[in-house]
Each structure stands twice: as structure tokens, then as C-alpha cells.
Amino acid sequence: MTASTHPETQTALWVYAHPRGSSLNAHVYREGVSTLAQDHRILTSDLYAQGFDPVLRESDLGRFSGSPGGVADLLGEAFTEQQLLPDVREEQWKIAEAELLVLQFPLWWYGMPAILKGWFDRVLTAGFAHGEVDPRTGLPLRYGDGGLSGRRALIIVTAGEDARSIGPRGISGDLDSLLFPLTHGALWYSGVETYALHTIYDADDLDTERVDDEIQRLRDRLRGLSDERTRPFRRLSDGQYRGTRALHPDLAPGRTDLGIDLAGD
Structure with a gap:
């Protein structure tokens, strides 16, 4: 984790999932964090670098390991009783500190890398991200009213395909639809509003000039993010x-x- 202290500004958590330090993603990550740090307090989760374990195990349940019941409910009990493992508690602390989440990853097999999916599996537990019921309506507090309400998220994704093949009528399927389980199923479910995707297309074939253009486009996006509207789910x-x-x-x-x-x- 790295942090830049700006006590008068908002906090952003940048969650990054790519294994190579020499990759385009690594360059985007470094430049993006540097730009956002100009007016945010920055927390980071470089999942590969910190060796985050993406596998949800029985040990995640703490003293509730071996207890009867569903895993989601038992994770909620473990959260309430402060039984979650230290690496999960650390990630939850960072999310709790942040008003803005930035999730950056390459598109692998039309979804996020397994390490990031596992981060969601282990970190967005009941009690922390979801599970409460509105006493006025009896409805569960989810889909806009979850435990993480009030936060916004920007998803930065690199794709090896061009904008046509992964667009609304593309052979690979529309990227917004492919990532619906993330934007709506995980984030909005927990109350997090999302901005339009920030996609870097043809990521495997960019020359130096186009990489520089993409970095500038990201800088401009980050600097103007507070003026953007989130998706109206x-x-x-x-x-x-x-x-x-x-x-x-x-x-x-x-x-x-x-x-x-x-x-x-």
C-alpha cells in the first residue's frame, strides 16, 4: 500500500491487478496514481505485488469455521465478531477510507483476472458490503443502498481487441454487458455508483505515440472525473x-x- 496525505481532499483507493512490472498496465497504473495523487489522498492495492490470496477458504470464517450455515452468512458473522483474516481486514479498511475506487485490470477471457475476482469474493463480505435490511420497507439494502453507498468507482480496462469487435454489435460481445457482473452485480449491489468504463483498446499493439496518447487521455479523464455523472442504474x-x-x-x-x-x- 502507498499513501499520499491530502487531509483536505478525498481519498481514492486504486486496486490494480496485473502481474508484470514492465507491462502497459503497470505504466498506466503508475501514471494514473501519480495524476490522482495531485488532488487526492491515495491508497493502493497492487494485488500481485502484495501477494493477495484470491481463494476464499474455510479459514476465512475464523472461529465460525466448521459451523453450519451458508458461507455468505458465516462471513457476515466473522465480520461482526472481527474474525476475518488480517489481509481481508486491511482491504476493508482501505475501502472504508475511500470515496473513490479505481479498479484497473486487463480483460482476460472476457472478464477480470482471477486475483481480482477473488478480492471481491473475500473482501466484500456480508456485514461490510451488504446484508442489512431497511427497517422501514423490509427490503434488503442492496442495488444502490448497500453497505458501500456513497462511493463511486472508475473501472480502467485494457483489451486486446478494437472498439468494434468488443462494441455493442461486436463478435466478442459488448464490453459493458461483459462487465455487467462487476458494475451492477458487485459494485451497484453494494451501493457503489460507477462511471462509464475507461477502456484502452488494441492494448497489445500500441506504439509509443499511442501509449502516450492513452496516458494523456487517462490524465484528462481523472482530472475531470468529479464533473462526470455516474451510471443511472x-x-x-x-x-x-x-x-x-x-x-x-x-x-x-x-x-x-x-x-x-x-x-x-
Whole structure:
């Protein structure tokens, strides 16, 4: 973990998942952190460098290991009783400190690297990121009202394909849809609002000039991020998902694509 102290500014946590220090991703990571540190207090989680264990094990349950019940519920008990392992508690502390999360990774097999998926599995536990119920409505506090509400996230992803092949009609599938389990299923579920993806296309074939262009584009994006709007996902608490938690038939009628979860679509 690295930190830059700006007590009067917001805190950002940059979570980075790439194994090579000489990679394009490593260059983007260093330049991005340096830019954001100009007006943020910075915390970092370089998952490969710190040897983060992505495997959720029985030992993650602390004294609840071997107890009957579902893993999610037992992790919530372990969180409440301060039984989680030190590496998980450290990551939770960093998230709790941050108003902005930056998640950076290469697109591998149309998803995030396993080490980052494991970070979500182990760190976003019940009790910390989700699991509470609104006493007024009886609804679970999720999809916009989770334990991490009030935070925003920028996802930076490098892809070996071009914008057409991984676009809305591309042969590889639309990137927004491919990462829906992250933006909506993990982050929005926990209350984290997300900005539009920041994608670096053709990442395997960029020459020096194009790399410099991408670094400048990222710097500009980070400096203007506070003026951007986040994705307008529908909230569970708004009453638009009724009974079975399916979207009310009067909203986006006849549609079944993932875009129906965006308000106004």
C-alpha cells in the first residue's frame, strides 16, 4: 500500500491487478496514481505485488469455521465478531477510507483476472458490503443502498481487441454487458455508483505515440472525473422491481437486455 496525505481532499483507493512490472498496465497504473495523487489522498492495492490470496477458504470464517450455515452468512458473522483474516481486514479498511475506487485490470477471457475476482469474493463480505435490511420497507439494502453507498468507482480496462469487435454489435460481445457482473452485480449491489468504463483498446499493439496518447487521455479523464455523472442504474428501493424482483412490465416493455436496469431506458 502507498499513501499520499491530502487531509483536505478525498481519498481514492486504486486496486490494480496485473502481474508484470514492465507491462502497459503497470505504466498506466503508475501514471494514473501519480495524476490522482495531485488532488487526492491515495491508497493502493497492487494485488500481485502484495501477494493477495484470491481463494476464499474455510479459514476465512475464523472461529465460525466448521459451523453450519451458508458461507455468505458465516462471513457476515466473522465480520461482526472481527474474525476475518488480517489481509481481508486491511482491504476493508482501505475501502472504508475511500470515496473513490479505481479498479484497473486487463480483460482476460472476457472478464477480470482471477486475483481480482477473488478480492471481491473475500473482501466484500456480508456485514461490510451488504446484508442489512431497511427497517422501514423490509427490503434488503442492496442495488444502490448497500453497505458501500456513497462511493463511486472508475473501472480502467485494457483489451486486446478494437472498439468494434468488443462494441455493442461486436463478435466478442459488448464490453459493458461483459462487465455487467462487476458494475451492477458487485459494485451497484453494494451501493457503489460507477462511471462509464475507461477502456484502452488494441492494448497489445500500441506504439509509443499511442501509449502516450492513452496516458494523456487517462490524465484528462481523472482530472475531470468529479464533473462526470455516474451510471443511472435503477435502485431496488425505488419500487420498480416488484414482487419477484423483476422489472415492472410497464418499464422498458418487451426488452430483456441488460440495459433495462438503467433508469430512463
